[in-house]
Amino acid sequence: MKTVDGRQWANREDLIEHSGYSAMTLKSLWRDRRDNGHPEPRDIDGVMHWDLESWNQWFAEHRERPRDLSGVDRSGDPDEQLPPAKQARVLGVDPSRITQYAKNPPPGWPAPVRVEELSTRKREYRTRAQLWEWVDNPASGFGTRGGRPSGPDPKARAAKESDPRVRLAAEALAEMPDRKAGEVAAVLAERHGQSVSTWKPIITQARRTAQQ
Known part of the structure; x- marks a missing residue:
């Protein structure tokens, strides 16, 4: 600390x-x-x-944050080992969501209790108890009202575009038109905190916004 x-x-x-x-x-x-x-x-x-x-x-x-867990199936043997399709049934989601979780796990997503090696892929098994414990953990974000959909999130995009740091970056670019992005980022980091690597993509966004 x-x-x-x-x-x-x-x-x-x-x-x-x-x-x-x-x-x-x-x-x-x-x-x-x-x-x-x-x-x-x-x-x-x-x-x-x-x-x-x-x-x-x-x-x-x-x-x-308000969460809706009404679609979670709380019945059955807690220790039953479930394949992805049945995991989706317990959570009340489309099976494709479990496939996404395997590639891009959400916070706290439990490790499989068993992995079955198939010819072209792996099949991960989890217990009902693991799934119930995961959804009950607020940090999982599961069931959050207006939770993240698949694909680009227009709200997230709008929030990004309205980020006040984009305005600060645009002002800095106007002040220093001949400076490189890294140099402008260093100035912004000195003025407003956060790292140079944080400011670089914000500068890129400011330039894109200015060209629209």
């Missing part, structure tokens, strides 16, 4: 210890930041750190 200007900044290992959630869960929450609003980090000594107070506030709100 680092203290900068009287505020505590935590790296991912600090957040694991602080929150009690696994590294996989926290990495998944960070990966899905465009959808869940995860706070942006600040680069300290070459390592991503998050303002602990801001992260705590976000995480509390994330866990309290």
Whole structure:
């Protein structure tokens, strides 16, 4: 844990210890930041750190988001090992969702209790108890009202386009038209915090918006 200007900044290992959630869960929450609003980090000594107070506030709100778990099937043997199609039936989702989870697991998605090797793929089995425990964990995000659909999310895109940092980047580009993106990003990082790598894609977005 680092203290900068009287505020505590935590790296991912600090957040694991602080929150009690696994590294996989926290990495998944960070990966899905465009959808869940995860706070942006600040680069300290070459390592991503998050303002602990801001992260705590976000995480509390994330866990309290309204969720609809009415479609979850709570019947059956908790220890029954289920193939993907039956996992989808328990969760009340399309089987393709389980396939997506295998490629891009959501926060806390349980490891399979058994893997069956097929000729062209693997079939992962999970128990009903694992699935029930996962959906009951607020960090999973499952059942969140207006949850992330498959494909591009227009709301996420709109939020990205309305990001106030895009306006800051556009203003900086206007001030420094001859500077390279990395140089402008360094200036923005110095002025407003966060890392140079965080500002570079924002600068790209600002340039695209200006060309539209």
